[in-house]
Amino acid sequence: MSFYKKLNFKEKVTKYTNDTLDQSGSVNLLFILSKMNWLNSQQLQKWQQGLYPNLEGFFQSTPQKRLEVYKIFQAETSGLKFIEAPWTFHSLLNENIKLKVLSEENEDVETLFCRHFLSKDISTRKTETLRKKLTQKPDLRVFLHEDKKALECNACHAIVEKENFxxxxxxxxxxxxxxxxxxxxxxxxxxxxxxxxxxKYSQKFAEVVEFNSKKKRFERRGILVDKKAIELAQVSCSQDATERATKRIKSSEKRVQDDFDFTQEFTKSVASLFPLCPEGEVSAIAEHATVRGSGRVGRRAAAKKLDDESIRLAVIAYIRHKHTFYDRLLLNRTPKKTCRKLVQPVIEKKLKSWETK
Ligand SMILES: [Zn+2]
Known part of the structure; x- marks a missing residue:
């Protein structure tokens, strides 16, 4: 089987649904649509703020394809327990608004969008945390005005100056x-x-965000709380500062040890899957793939279980960079897709030579 096989959209729904369940313990249909790039996060955020009557107009796919997706998602999650939490905009000045995903009435699908399906392995504790998160009132959001354009309050007509909230x-x-x-x-x-x-100490709370127009997303800048709460927090933080510093050192030591153990385990798995791979290369593959914060194959959630597929992907990545002219092709501005195709036979040959005969 070629490892470059492209999934069609139906296979993607199945894969994304099961991967998400595996990795985060729960899955919602809207998340799958975003993952398929049928929905952009900016529009999703604006919808969550009650700015659009529904979300359907923004979906980048045909209604027929979506119907297929709903069916597959339903089949993949059938029999799983779920938490039902309607999408709501929690208004400060008006009554709360229930958000609608679809433009036309379809109770079954609308309900499907509100369900957060739980993985069979999810712990009771994680389920309760999730239930709390899904059903609690979201934090109030206040915006930092960074634009040069003057803003006027719709109620009292006061001008909101730049760098004000x-x-x-x-x-x-x-x-x-x-x-x-x-x-x-x-x-x-x-x-x-x-x-x-x-x-925690404040009676009222709001999160302050600013819109980053380059990255097209809201970013947190701070919080608004009671003045007294900040003072109390400062006192409490100064009281246990030393204790917290000691804890930090301990946890960083633990992290180093965990990383070391993980790389060792990874090495063993590479060696067992590719017994003819030279020892030096086995360690190089494991060390490279497991660097913390690298986002490389070895650091992904699935790889932590050390399954064959993740190990194989790490080995492929290594061969691509060390045993082919892939990097040179990239430097010559060859499109990534073409580069991958060109080096594929070399990778396959190398993989075979490292496997048992
Ligand atoms: Zn006002």
Whole structure:
């Protein structure tokens, strides 16, 4: 079987659904549509803020294809337990709004979109955390105004100056006074413990985000909380600063040990799957694939289970870079797809020579 086999959209739905269940313990249909690139995250975020009457108009696929996807998703998740949590926009100034995905009535599919299916292996504790996350009121969001364009409050007509905060709901802008959030103080992101504690001590809370137009996404800048809560959090953080520093050192030591163990295990798996691969190359493959934070094959969730497919992919990646002219082709601006095709026979030959005869 060629390892470059392209999946068609139906196979993708099956693969994405099962991979997501495996990796994160639960899966929702909207997530699958985003993963298929049929839905962009900016539109999804705006829909979640109640800016669109439904989401269907933004799906980049035909209704027929979507119908197929719904059917496959339903079949793949049939028999699994689920948490039903309607998509809701939690309004500060109006009544809460239930968000609709479809443009036309179809109760069955609409309900399917609200279901978060659980993996058979998910722990009770993880299920409860997920249930809490899905059913709790999401954090209130306040925006940092970074644009040069002047913003006017829709209620009192005050101007929101640059670098000030505003609240937005259903395409309308409100100054913090009208949103009754003006008594809160800003705590910049950076100290996660301080922010978490300040949030805990505060009666009111809002997350401050700014739209990054280059990356086309909202990014967190800090939080708005009671002034008193920040002071309390600062005191509590200074009290256990030493204790937390010791814990940090311990956990980083543990991480180094875990990484070492994981690389060792990975090495063993490569050697057992490719017994004729020279020892030096086996270690090189394992070390390269398992670097923390590299996002390489070895660091992905599936690979942590050390399954044959992940090991094979790591070996392929290694051969591609070390035993073919792939990198040189890339440097010569050959398209990636062509490069991969050109070096495929060399990779297959090498793989065979390292496997048992
Ligand atoms: Zn106002």
């Amino acid at each position: 505003f609240y937005s709901e259903l395409k309308k802008t409100y100054c913090l006074k009208c949103a009754e959030l003006d008594k809160l103080a800003f705590q910049e992101s950076g100290d996660a413990t301080l922010s978490r504690r300040a949030k």
